[in-house]
Amino acid sequence: MMDTHLYGLTAYYHENQLRAFVARSDGLYTACDDLAQWTKATYTPPAAGLPEAVTAICSVAQGSEMHIFAATQGGILRSSNHGQDWFFAALTAPPPVVSCLLPSPAFVDEGLLLVGTLEDGICRSEDYGRSWSPSGFGLLDRHVLVLAFAGQEDIVYAGTETGVFVSHNAGRSWRETHFPMEAAPVLSLAALPSGELLAGTERSGLYASSDQGQTWLRQSETAFTEAINQLLYVRGRLYALHGDQLWSAQDTQSDWLPQTQTNQSITTAAALLDQRLLLGFDDGRSVILPLSD
């Protein structure tokens, strides 16, 4: 693959075959056969003159169908046939840069998706991504870096340049939490089944809250010294992409320990069904890593 920046990736199994999609600065790529070969996805550009970078991607199952959503050129591409055909829906004007893309736990019934942007707040779709509208009432910081739904479908968190915001109505409106502003920006979030919320920052380590963001405690103060690009909760275990390392912990009360060291900053990851993790690197590479118990 060329040396370009990798923003996001998603993977799933279809007919026993692993399929993956990556969002990169030079477009959208797809692979199958355990990622043996990557091909660039083709779609009609929505407008001339806009960069072709795909900045966020996600996939969500609806029955036997798999929907893939990718953010590019001020809008969202969606496909329901494993990337063969793509349909474009614009976000707001002027075209925003999308930083994160998240389906609701209630996507199957309600068609709800949220999109965070770098300067234009949050947009919301209630029709499976066909149309979008701004949804940022109360979002005093429109520089959104990450979104995370809690276990309940109505509670969602937004990590921004200055902290964490919470919505109790599935993203229709937002309120500030008491995340310490000096510890921001918040690059990653993970809402655990226990109700706890983890927030990974750029320079200030890892924070945890057990009361929907009203109070925060710093975790493992000496462990995290670099950017925590992503947090995952996979098969009852916590994972953090910390610089060029993958760290893990049993729970928020346990110590965080480095699991794997690589040579490049790990920017993104996606969990696979079979105890493996798909990692994406800053230089555009991706690799599958087996997870140890």
Add this chain to the structure above:
Amino acid sequence: MHPNVVFQPHAQQRLQAGIHQIVAPIRVTLGPLARHVINEETFRTRNAEIIDNGGIIARRILQLPDRDADMGAMLVRHMVTRLYKEYGDCTATAAVLFQTIFDEGLRVITAGIDAMSLRQHLLAGAEQIDRLLADMVAPAAGKDQLSRVAESLCHDAELAQMLGEIFDVIGEYGRLDIRRASGRALVREYVDGAYWEDGLHSPVFLSGGGGKPAELMRPALLLTDLMIQEAEQLESTLYAVRARGAQSLVIVAQQVSDRVIAVLHGNALKFPMIAVKTPGGLLNRQTALEDLAALTGGRLFLQAAGDDLSRVTAADLGMAQRFRASLDYMLVVGGASRPADFRHYVAQLRTYMARAAHPSARDICRERIGRLMGGSVTLRVGAFSDTETRLRQELAERTATSLRAVVRSGVLPGGGVALLACQEELRQQHDTVEERAAVNILRRALETPLLTIADNSGYDSSTVLARLRSYPQGYGFDAHSGRYVPMLKAGIVDVADAYRAAVRMAITSAAQALTISALVHCKNPEQVLDPA
């Protein structure tokens, strides 16, 4: 003219008569199955006016024929009007409480209790009741719960559903504009961005041949209350805009001359530029500019500071993602101030609001915060006829005011249940004769709202009260269904801060009224009204 002085016992008897006369029409409006009152004619419309709100009824009763009784009515009118202005709700509750406390208080004073001592104990009882009510307050959140609360306030299911959804989004601060719709429509429109009610200096800036609002992408904003008479004043601004890399320019200024407007409009094809009025009107201009500056990250150029526009730099300009303006409004979407600075600014406004002593100062702060929250809603209310539409619009406005208070301060179990729950605690007072008298008066008064609601709904109030005593705490009488239900769960609630204020005001006002021992009329009313 010599003053006309009325002494005891005539003074308090006439006060009592006046209180009864003004409370009688207000009392019938309490509860979900309340009656209406018709006012003979209004000054504006010369039509009969149907009223269902105690605050409005009190305002319509301008003067009773009996001057002595009118002074008693004035006491109630003042209390109810103040409640209506500040909270828009619970005026009938306050009126019936006032009447009961005054009647019972007058009875014990006539029997020999000292009025001043009684007053002290009534005030102490008011504080205790307020603490007990504060402990009972429950938060109200979520679309469904807010809709239930709205329905208990307005008894219009469709309107309640809409308002519940709206307040679930905009919360305590957001701007809601309620207008009339044509037909029976009930339509709401959410608008992203900060909205001000002042717009373009000239219709030439409208787009699409003069019809549509002007819309600019990624504009720079020059924020000033200066008057721009010559195009040369904008020279440094234009250099700054180019240095900033903006795609368009919005000039916010108090006055822009026709010459300058012509220059701006003439260059619109090369580089879009528009001029809008400094928002906020005469009184709020400075704060509106400060809010705009905080939102967009721009610097203010102010007359009072001796600023001029000769040295505007790129850093002085505000920025936004989008700007829209018509002749009547402007909308700023995605202000580009530093997020940390902006959040601090809004936090300061919240602090200022919490500390503001005057309700109007709090309202202004709330409006400013709501604007900066980045969105607003317009609700269009329609009905079958003009009169119905007007009534429905007023109902929507009152319900919206109450819902805003609900989001802010929470709810209490409705139907008079909250006050009944306070009775048991008051029983535990150990007292002097005056203290015991005050406790008995308050215990009697605490039943009045529930009894009145039952009476107004056509039930035997004493039977309702007796049956309710056998239910667990929190249960109350649902006048609609005639059943005894858990009030909070059933959504039959009262707005916490309005209710507490009503109870507090009723007890303190009535306690004060009981200490009146003489009435003084300084002028002949006919001479006051007749300028000759």
